[in-house]
Amino acid sequence: MTNSSRAACQALDADDPLAPLRTLFDLPSGVIYLDGNSLGARPHAALQCAQQVIQQEWGHDLIRSWNKAGWFDLPNRLGNKLATLIGAGENEVVITDSTSINLFKLLAGALQIQAGKADGVSRKVIVTERGNFPTDIYMAQGLTEWLDRGYRIHLADTPQELATAVNAETAVLMLTHVNYRSGHLHDMQAVTKAAQEQGALVLWDLAHSAGAVPVDLHAANADFAVGCTYKYLNGGPGAPAFAWIAPRHHAQFRQPLSGWWSHQAPFTMQPAFAPGDGIRRALCGTQPVVSLALVECGLDIFAQTDMQALRRKSLALTDLFIALVESRCAGLGLTLVTPRQHEQRGSHVSFAHAHGYAVMRELIARGVIGDYREPHVMRFGFTPLYTQFTDVWDAVSTLRRILADKDYEIDAQQEAVT
Numbered sequence: 001m002t003n004s005s006r007a008a009c010q011a012l013d014a015d016d017p018l019a020p021l022r023t024l025f026d027l028p029s030g031v032i033y034l035d036g037n038s039l040g041a042r043p044h045a046a047l048q049c050a051q052q053v054i055q056q057e058w059g060h061d062l063i064r065s066w067n068k069a070g071w072f073d074l075p076n077r078l079g080n081k082l083a084t085l086i087g088a089g090e091n092e093v094v095i096t097d098s099t100s101i102n103l104f105k106l107l108a109g110a111l112q113i114q115a116g117k118a119d120g121v122s123r124k125v126i127v128t129e130r131g132n133f134p135t136d137i138y139m140a141q142g143l144t145e146w147l148d149r150g151y152r153i154h155l156a157d158t159p160q161e162l163a164t165a166v167n168a169e170t171a172v173l174m175l176t177h178v179n180y181r182s183g184h185l186h187d188m189q190a191v192t193k194a195a196q197e198q199g200a201l202v203l204w205d206l207a208h209s210a211g212a213v214p215v216d217l218h219a220a221n222a223d224f225a226v227g228c229t230y231k232y233l234n235g236g237p238g239a240p241a242f243a244w245i246a247p248r249h250h251a252q253f254r255q256p257l258s259g260w261w262s263h264q265a266p267f268t269m270q271p272a273f274a275p276g277d278g279i280r281r282a283l284c285g286t287q288p289v290v291s292l293a294l295v296e297c298g299l300d301i302f303a304q305t306d307m308q309a310l311r312r313k314s315l316a317l318t319d320l321f322i323a324l325v326e327s328r329c330a331g332l333g334l335t336l337v338t339p340r341q342h343e344q345r346g347s348h349v350s351f352a353h354a355h356g357y358a359v360m361r362e363l364i365a366r367g368v369i370g371d372y373r374e375p376h377v378m379r380f381g382f383t384p385l386y387t388q389f390t391d392v393w394d395a396v397s398t399l400r401r402i403l404a405d406k407d408y409e410i411d412a413q414q415e416a417v418t
């Protein structure tokens with residue numbers, strides 16, 4: 001990478017075909033926002049959308065909006081928009097609940113499908129990585145303990161161990177496609193194929209993939225997927241998550257949170273539960289409509305580009321960041337955590353530093369917003385929809401100044417959210 005001047009970065013911005021998309025976001029001046037991997041920026045349209053939903057649909061139309069404004073169908077309608085970003089088909093995705101809750105539902109459904117097979121009694125293990133996002137592990141632990149039927153979890157520590165951990169005892173391989181801490185990207189197709197050859201079902205967490213890297217669930221022949229909308233999809237803080245089930249499992253799929261929204265005909269008010277058609281059976285109860293409606297504003301922006309173009313820019317941004325940090329901050333105590341190989345990298349870059357938390361706090365104080373994950377890891381998210389090449393240059397300049405001057409408060413007390 002030879003873009004070793006700010007002018008070179010300005011030239012890259014001037015040539016960037018995605019640059020106009022930045023104007024669709026409300027980005028505060030004086031801030032370089034490198035945390036879209038945690039909370040995406042606000043699309044301008046979200047404000048008008050919130051006003052429409054709150055003032056007109058709720059305020060004026062009241063209960064009529066369930067039909068008139070299509071509130072009831074929102075999980076499916078928005079799920080169809082999201083489907084195009086993850087290689088899913090029509091009526092295969094719902095936007096609903098949180099990622100944690102969707103993990104619980106889909107994991108439970110997957111265990112039940114396995115239990116119904118001829119070799120089901122011997123498939124009692126959920127395999128995942130120790131370095132997976134904690135909620136994924138916690139939800140699996142909660143489910144297996146609650147089931148109390150001999151299910152257990154195997155936490156793999158290395159890629160080699162992961163490759164051999166899936167065997168005739170495995171019910172489900174549950175993985176996060178792009179690791180939240182390191183930014184490591186799994187080869188979804190190869191991993192899925194290898195696990196399915198052992199008879200396992202494969203559930204992918206796409207929290208750091210949807211809208212960040214190209215995903216093709218059908219091409220990978222995946223079984224289940226969940227993910228967030230509040231990160232790269234720019235749905236808003238705490239926006240509902242999504243759930244996908246391969247159509248071949250729809251008919252058998254059952255889940256324990258069988259609320260009335262997953263019923264075949266909720267307004268027949270039957271005392272007996274009958275699961276709804278297709279992906280609707282992954283729903284539970286009434287959705288947070290205001291928050292759900294805003295997800296559309298983020299999704300609509302993706303219709304103006306495609307994941308290949310976003311991936312090209314994402315890799316150019318992360319390549320540039322790695323190269324500039326390693327050249328301009330050499331000898332200042334940073335170690336790259338994220339893989340260098342493109343095919344193993346998501347859209348954020350992590351560097352470890354002995355005083356990572358203190359350095360990140362100082363960066364944020366100076367207007368460069370990333371975040372921190374234990375132990376020692378500073379994360380920098382690159383969102384091709386709105387991150388500029390000059391942002392990368394300026395962020396590295398600030399980082400170099402802080403590190404060179406040792407201008408950070410080592411004893412800084414950690415805030416609740418890091």
Ligand SMILES: Cc1ncc(COP(=O)(O)O)c(C=O)c1O
Binds near residue numbers: 098135136208228241
């Ligand atoms: C991989 C992964 N899964 C799940 C979550 C969060 O799940 P929830 O929205 O239920 O809190 C995150 C949050 O950062 C994540 O990185």
